Amino acid sequence: MMALRDNGPLLEVEGLTQKYGHQIGCEDVHFSLYPGEVLGIVGESGSGKSTLLRCASGLMQPTAGTVRFDTRVDGLQDIYALSEAERRMLMRTDWGIIFQNARDGLRMNVSAGANVGERLMAVGERHYGSIRDVSSEWLEKVEMDLGRMDDLPRTFSGGMQQRLQIARNLVTKPRLVFMDEPTSGLDVSVQARLLDLVRGLVRQLGIACIIVTHDLGVVRLLSDRLMVMRRGRVVEQGLTDQVLDDPQHAYTQLLVSSILPV
Amino acid sequence: MSMTQEAQPWQAPEHDKPVEQVEGYNFAYLDEQTKRMIRRAILKGVAIPGYQVPFGSREMPLPYGWGTGGMQVTAAVIGENDTLKVIDQGADDTTNAVNIRRFFAKTAGVATTEKTSDASLIQTRHRIPEKPLTDDQILIYQVPIPEPLRWVEPRETETRKMHALEEYGVMHVSLYESIARFGRITTAYNYPVQVNGRYIMAPSPIPKFDNPKMHQMAALQLFGAGREKRIYAVPPYTDVKSLDFEDHPFTIQSWEENCALCGADDSYLDEVITDDAGGKMYVCSDSDYCAERREAGHVGDQGEPQTPAQKGAAE
């Protein structure tokens, strides 16, 4: 996948602030994301990284600031100024969201194949055979046993559910995928395999990605750039290796020396 | 009946002729203001085919789920010169159909009929008559659950949004599931349709056998859901398409047998158990269609040429 505009950002976040009453979810966050780029957002729980992800992914309207996305037809558009119909269309075609809890991202009462095929049907595909072919293709890409295609997700392990979520999101070849703690709650060995898979797919398809995690291992493996959040604010950002190997902010230094509780 | 007068010994009205209207209630039971409100909802429904119009459904002297929606629509459109036919499961003589016909005979004093072709209004539960309807007839469906998306999404707030945004992918997900599991779409009744290329609509629990009759029907089709407080409509000559996949097209039920009484091979058949040893026979679900055919001289395997007894049964 090549970006439509070679030079411009895919997503542009400016002055993003979310308040819950007097409490600050996140405050005055700025960043741009370019096509094919992977951005990691790290911080301990309560640092505001999940709030930021929800605001940036269209799930929660921020108190202030803008989130602009490079739409295929009209270029950069404030996603909260779009009509709900347009926003929902965007979310099921050009965007993907992979939730920490697979139950939030999958239809647990329909088969794996239907979970993957849903987006195709939502954009008008009406040929059962080809929906099935494309679904199988994607299940293979995420290394799932095709024999399980007609099984319900609840019969799957946590790692399989996450892989199914990935297939379900990538089937419409989105340009941007949000991931919220995609590997937490999984065994270490399963995590490693999943991360490997995600890295492969993201590179191969040139998908831009925002990954929120408390796990520095995840961002070291996947992300090009890194943002460190604390108490709702971005305290440091830069190239991943640079931030992790030569942290400037005292908090990042603490984080990197891994003495912080997650 | 749950009218509040002291129970009087009740006299059955004779069909096919108007009876004296009951005292103390407005023509066709509902007050005129309510009828106007319902007519406005109907007009809106006709203007936006397949869209579910919320309306101030009244409490009727009939339990919810028994046709209160259809009754309100009938009450709103019926006039003194109308001839009413009421069917349940295709038949005029099922108790609920009899009861609703009695209700209108009593409260509106209109003529009633069992003949499809003689009726100007037909209120139905679960069937569309076999005989094609004409452009001077209105077909009124009783609807238990008006929301075709209800089985995939229980929340009204969400389903209304899905309709508004035409987010119907999930309907095909359920059809996909059916094919993946059974090799075919197994929905046998209340088979979802798309009306005029826009709204997905529940046709009420008619068998899918009847779905093709809705497409480009000459008669106006009105749908009333009393408990759920929704009215919707399909104007005459409107496209009604049953959902399917290109490689798994919509099909209707068929039987190897013909009607045992009239020999029809083109009508929806009811299975009648004749003994406790697995004996059964098939007869037309549309009682008027069957009777008309027999009168015209058609005879099935177990039917007899017109005899007085049979004439009585077919009346």
Add this chain to the structure above:
Amino acid sequence: MYVAVKGGDKAIENSLHYLADIRRGDRRVPELSIQQIREQLPLAVDRVMTEGSLYDPDLAALAIKQANGDIQEAVFLLRAYRTTLPRFGASQAIDTGAMQIRRRISATYKDLPGGQILGPSFDYTHRLLDFTLAANGETPEAPTSEEPVADGMPRVADILDHEGLIELDLPDDEDGPVPDLTRESTSFPADRATRLQNLARGDEGFLLALGYSTQRGFGNNHPFAGEIRMGELAVSFEPEELGFEIEIGEITVTECQMVNQFKGSAKVPPQFTRGYGLTFGHCERKAMSMALVDRALRAKEFSEEITAPAQDEEFVLYHSDNVEASGFVQHLKLPHYVDFQGELVTVRELRKEIAAREAAERTDDDELAAAE
């Protein structure tokens, strides 16, 4: 020869006669009068009036009689009558503070202005069957107090109000028309007036179970029965052409104000919140259940997480009405043989296919290929 089942007309007629006959029962036992039901089954009458949402003890008693004592059926009868009545307008809001109290208890204060008044209550009966009632013993008149009930009987919620400890109880829209859910279809999110109307008509058993569920942790609710009061009060109406209000009658009501903890939010300091219940007549269990559910349904207003059925507006409002519920559950008795036939055809086809497949598998591979 087969003759189709006929005679629905006659069957219905006979069924109605049979039902009436059973209602009358053994003719050697004197027939119940409407007055007897009204006077001697007052709580049944109150429940029918409340859920039937029509204040008329005589009609409610008639409905109970006509329904053979089936309370839900009686509610239905009253509703079907009510729906035909013309609407002249809405009465003035009743002032429960001005109630002539028959019962008034508070669980939040030991004593309070006006005192605790036990009134008629099952609470301290020992639930021992009283065989003297079976023997038709005459019940002695209840003694009356020497002292009259205090004039000033402030509502407990008003006492808390003075200190600002409880949220203000203001109508959403004082001048706007009162919504009438029997005339308009409810849309969501529903305002509180609509919710309270729905709950007031709602099935007592359903609300009781939901209220109970909030106490057991399905929906976090920490209620105190601030006050339960029951008694008589006047209803006034202001006809447009008159321009001033006139008293049109007196009704008995039961009111329950639940007081609930609230830890405060960014905008509001910690204070108590209210759950409200009101019924016709003496329906204390219903009023209390209603107050619990009302408070649970206000979760969104207080930014509380919605996790339990009692907090779920669509779930509660769509399923509380026993006339709707009873009709739809019982419509399963209606013939469904057309639909069932459709299912039969499908199941037979599926079974036939499977049988054919199995048969084919038993034969050799060539035939299997041919069968497919």
